[in-house]
Amino acid sequence: MNLSKIFDISGSALSAQTTRLNTIASNLANADTASTTPEAAYRARHPVFATVLQEATGAGQSTGQPAASVRIAGIVESQAPAIARHEPGHPLADENGYIYLPAVNTVEQMADMISASRSYSSSVDVLTTTKELMLRTLQLGRG
Amino acid sequence: MSSITDRALGIHTQALEVASRRLELLASNIANADTPGYKARDLDFRALLNQASNDQAAARITTTRAGHIATTPAAGGLGGDALYRVPNHASLDGNTVDTQQEHAVFAENAVRYQASLDFINSRLSGLRKALKGE
Numbered sequence: 592m593n594l595s596k597i598f599d600i601s602g603s604a605l606s607a608q609t610t611r612l613n614t615i616a617s618n619l620a621n622a623d624t625a626s627t628t629p630e631a632a633y634r635a636r637h638p639v640f641a642t643v644l645q646e647a648t649g650a651g652q653s654t655g656q657p658a659a660s661v662r663i664a665g666i667v668e669s670q671a672p673a674i675a676r677h678e679p680g681h682p683l684a685d686e687n688g689y690i691y692l693p694a695v696n697t698v699e700q701m702a703d704m705i706s707a708s709r710s711y712s713s714s715v716d717v718l719t720t721t722k723e724l725m726l727r728t729l730q731l732g733r734g
Numbered sequence: 735m736s737s738i739t740d741r742a743l744g745i746h747t748q749a750l751e752v753a754s755r756r757l758e759l760l761a762s763n764i765a766n767a768d769t770p771g772y773k774a775r776d777l778d779f780r781a782l783l784n785q786a787s788n789d790q791a792a793a794r795i796t797t798t799r800a801g802h803i804a805t806t807p808a809a810g811g812l813g814g815d816a817l818y819r820v821p822n823h824a825s826l827d828g829n830t831v832d833t834q835q836e837h838a839v840f841a842e843n844a845v846r847y848q849a850s851l852d853f854i855n856s857r858l859s860g861l862r863k864a865l866k867g868e
Contacts, residue, residue, distance in 0.1 A: 604765035
């Protein structure tokens, strides 16, 4: 009987979704950051999730039931080219009068943010239920 | 566990174990809802419980020496593999978790767990009353 593993699993999900929310916040915050060259323009970041199969731990635990938590395998930068905008009056404009804006799609980021916050609250629900069950298990035989 | 509590608690300890392992798997599914390529898994509660009750009824071969090979998968453990869930709709990144479905199954399983706990609790208080002789 091991409910405590659920805390690890859902905890890893919470941390992964937090990282996702962080990158989204950074993308949205930098959506309007102009730069002089296309290379210097901010690139949108996206976390890559990966499953971690936990080892079948300890005696009494039979094989074949690997519980799986999540980890961030890495954060990739978007390869979408920066958007050139002709703004000769801009202080950062190059000799041709262009500034370069990051290719961040705000609507896409907002949708991603909602998805991340939904997943986050899912895991919180799982944690709450598990906590209640554990507390009830501890009360066993007292009633 | 001694035979008296074993007999008194019956199938409920096994049910509790199956439910807790199943909760763990379902939590994994929900945690990996956004992981590309993750395949949702679940246990067949009924099949595992049937197996557990058959194990209980059948005579067990005891291991009396260190060299003997145990007949059960692990001490008190229940065998049976986690099965893969058949997805209702395929997702492009190969993930087969349906969060709503997993939530529903998780909730149902939490109730099963609580039911088993309640059963064990009432059996225990019954035993206690019998011992007190009131």
